[in-house]
Amino acid sequence: MTAYFILKFLHVIGATVLLGTGAGIAFFMLAAHLSGNPATIAGTARLVVRADFLFTATAVVVQPITGVLLAQNVGYSLLDGWIAWSIVLYLFTGAFWLPVVWMQMKMRDLAAAAVRENRPPPPQYHKLFWWWFAFGFPAFAAVLAIFWLMIAKPPLPFFL
Known part of the structure; x- marks a missing residue:
């Protein structure tokens, strides 16, 4: 197996x-929030924070290394063009993800x-939850756009 295929994998x-x-994470946090049960929210948020650090943070580090x-x-x-725009979108996603991680930790606490x-x-x-929810849309859309750019490799201009 070549280095190219290992990196691509x-x-x-x-x-x-x-x-x-x-x-x-979005699905389970939303479901926990909609339950209105503080214990469900706390337990789910605790696992979500762990998952973000274990899985998401690891992938966030691996992606640019393997990409380069x-x-x-x-x-x-x-x-x-398509690579440069992917990098821009990756940074854009990170600009939303970092505050989201903080929000998740705060909501957990x-x-x-x-x-x-023993109170709601x-x-x-609730304010943090709606900010967290709103931050997810542009970040998720950017990740989908990156997937499209990686698959289609369109001839896009990029200006510096």
């Missing part, structure tokens, strides 16, 4: 982990406090 697995973990090595292996420039104090989650939790 790792890159595809990393992309799949990013997309799948993102979709799964793949481009070098094949002879693409990182300034080729607020829900856990609500469980300890406070208004701050």
Whole structure:
């Protein structure tokens, strides 16, 4: 097996982990929130934070490494339009993901406090949840666009 195929395999697995973990986290956090049960929210948020650090963060590191090595292996420039736009979208996604991780940790803590104090989650939790929910849409759309760029490799201009 060549270095190209190993890198491509790792890159595809990393992309799949990013997309799948993102979709799964969104589904389970939304379901927990809709339950209205502070214990369900706290337990789910605890697992979501773990999953983000274990799976998402690992893939976030692997993707650019395998992407750059793949481009070098094949002879693409990182300034080729579809690659450059993928990098821009990747950074855009990260700009939404980093605050989302903080929001998830804060929501986890607020829900856990609500469980300890035998009360519903406070208004701050609900405000954070809706910000978290809103941040997911542009990030998820950008990841889908990156998938399309990686598959289609369209001849797009990129201006620096």
